[in-house]
Amino acid sequence: MQATRRWTIFIVAFVLTVLAYRSAWPWLRAATGDLGPTIVQSMTPAVGLVAMLAATAVSVVIAVTVARLVSPLSAMAILGAGLGWAGLDLAGMRDIVLAGSAGSVVADGIGWSIAVLAASWLILVLGSPVEDVHPEVVGRPPDPLWSVEALRMLVAGLAALPVVWLFAASHMRGQMLVATAVGAMAAAMVGRLWSPHVQPILLPVGVVLVGALGTWVLAMFLPADAARAWATGEVPHLMLPTPVDWAAGGLLGVPAGFRLVSSFIKHEGESVAA
Secondary structure, eight states: OHHHHHHHHHHHHHHHHHHHHHTTGGGGBOTTSSBOSOSTTSSSHHHHHHHHHHHHHHHHHHHHHHHHHTOHHHHHHHHHHHHHHHHTTSOOSHHHHHTTOGGGHHHHHHHHHHHHHHHHHHIIIIIOOOTTOOOSSTTOOOOTTTSHHHHHHHHGGGGHHHHHHHHOOSOOHHHHHHHHHHHHHHHHHHHHHHOTTSOOSHHHHHHHHHHHHHHHHHHTTOOSOHHHHHHTTOSOGGGSSOHHHHHHHHHHHHHHHHHHHHTTOOOOSOOSOO
């Protein structure tokens, strides 16, 4: 009965999240007629931003509810899965790369970083914290945003880059989501091992942020003939995921990697509640 309840909550939350984001996609239509993949390059960026904020607000409320009813990591994963599934409807990076405007995607990446940070904070603070994260000193949990331990979580996002580079072998939409999710899993495993005593609020945003900055840096080194570079496969793999892919992959992969490593970590003589 308990399992049925949990899966019912997961399915309803996932469907509602997908519907929320799909309702916002039409406002991201680009000049080419495709949906997205960015707000800044859509025909109506101001309206697109409002639509995305509304969809994200609804989705975060759903995720916080899941965190209270089930668990925060499940809530984070459902939010990422819903965003990722809805994001399969969006166009890829091809037209942006060919137009020579890949560098401007960093604006969307920064925006998604802020959104993911807010979502993670709300899930873990207003929803519920991860239960098996214990402070090193009883009764003194490190600040999940400003402590050295939290900074390590943020820096751990760098571990996602080589993994995404390896898995993002083509511009297929599904493969981009898988690549960023697996990269986020790697970052979560590093972050959990490196800083096991702090709540993982900064882990997902670390993945999204390094993805945005990586795309921006690599865009400056693209060959002048972008069409030839795309046709010959010379475009760096890290430029193929869209900002939505990075956000969805970060939220989806971090809980999986965090939970996987948790089974290998033992806290002895520490408090039960973090």
